[in-house]
Amino acid sequence: MAKLNQPTTSGRKSAQRKTGRRHPLATLALIAIGLGLTGGVYAVATSTSSASAETATASQQQIDDGQKLFEANCATCHGMNAVGTTVGPSLIGVGAAAVDFQVGTGRMPMASSGPQAQEKTPQFTQAQTDLLAAYIASLAPGPGVPAEQYTDGKGDAAAGAELFRINCAMCHNVAGAGGALTEGKYAPPLKGVTPVHIYEAMLTGPQNMPVFNDRNITPTQKADIITYLTFLEKNPSPGGFALGDLGPVAEGLFLWIFGLGSIVGLAVWITAKSN
Structure with a gap:
């Protein structure tokens, strides 16, 4: 009877297999953890790569002042909420960097329509440009002014x-x-x-x-x-006169007109002298 009560070897192995079996949801849990870690690493890497072009967060007062400037000077083309119109693109997501460039170089506001905006004297001070940039940056994430x-x-x-x-x-x-x-x-x-x-x-x-x-x-x-x-x-150009830095075409034209012209002129002068 004592021998009948003792567990057999096959019974012990079966019990070990049952206790060592993974839960059916363990695979899903591992996948979820892996995806979470991957997303976290990607988010950190993305924020690090763009950290060089981020500026300090603007105050609500700056954003409000920038919105007033925008509505008075830019909304005609870009819409009251900067969502764009038939004559101007949306500014959602362009970031402070785009505003600082376009307004800071005088390209915006455009003087007239054409193939592209012309650079001209800025119509806004740098302080006003910063306010416009703060407002546009508050609408959606975008590239910031570089450090x-x-x-x-x-x-x-x-x-x-x-x-x-x-x-x-x-x-x-x-x-x-x-x-x-x-x-x-x-x-x-x-x-x-x-x-x-x-x-x-x-x-x-x-x-x-x-x-x-x-x-x-x-x-x-x-x-x-x-x-x-x-x-x-x-x-300055180490070769002397740079000719507008336009390359070999300008240099060749210069040699053709002035170099060859000088030779022809010299030949005419020598001939006239001998006659």
């Missing part, structure tokens, strides 16, 4: 030159002199443009320019490009 550390011109000029040649020179010319595009549009010259506006242009892609967000060109790389353009502006 000073990325616009002080203390980056790597050599690395910036390489990045500029790869990403920007086909439109703006390797020396930043600008160039013509199609349908009456153009890439403006970059000399005399403030570093902040150059950074904002890369970040927001105004007019026909593509958007170079922080995943395409990092904030440090943007700072290097700005350093290269600052170097060009501070250092």
Whole structure:
């Protein structure tokens, strides 16, 4: 009888298997935890990559003052709530950087319709521009005005030159002199443009320019490009007369007209002298 009461070996193994079996919802729980961790890491990485272009949170008073300025000067084209109209695009999500660039360079408000907005003397002070930017930034998340550390011109000029040649020179010319595009549009010259506006242009892609967000060109790389353009502006052409920095076409035309013209003129003078 004592032997009959003892559990068999197969019974012990079966009990072990039952106690060691995972709950049917364990797999779903693991998947949920994995997705949660992945989302958290992505959120941290995204906020870190865009942290270079964030500004301090504006006060409600600044937002209210910016809204008044907007309704008085911008709502005709962009709508009372900045949602856009048939003559102006929506500004939801463009961020403070786009406002600071467009208004700070005088492109907005536009003087007249055309292929693209012309740069002109700004109609708003920097303080008023900041208020408009604060209001637009309060409507939806968007790129912010860059931190000073990325616009002080203390980056790597050599690395910036390489990045500029790869990403920007086909439109703006390797020396930043600008160039013509199609349908009456153009890439403006970059000399005399403030570093902040150059950074904002890369970040927001105004007019026909593509958007170079922080995943395409990092904030440090943007700072290097700005350093290269600052170097060009501070250092004259080592070859002498730059001819507008327009490249070999302008140089060839100069040689053809003045060089060949001088030779022809000299030949005529020599012939006339001998006669």
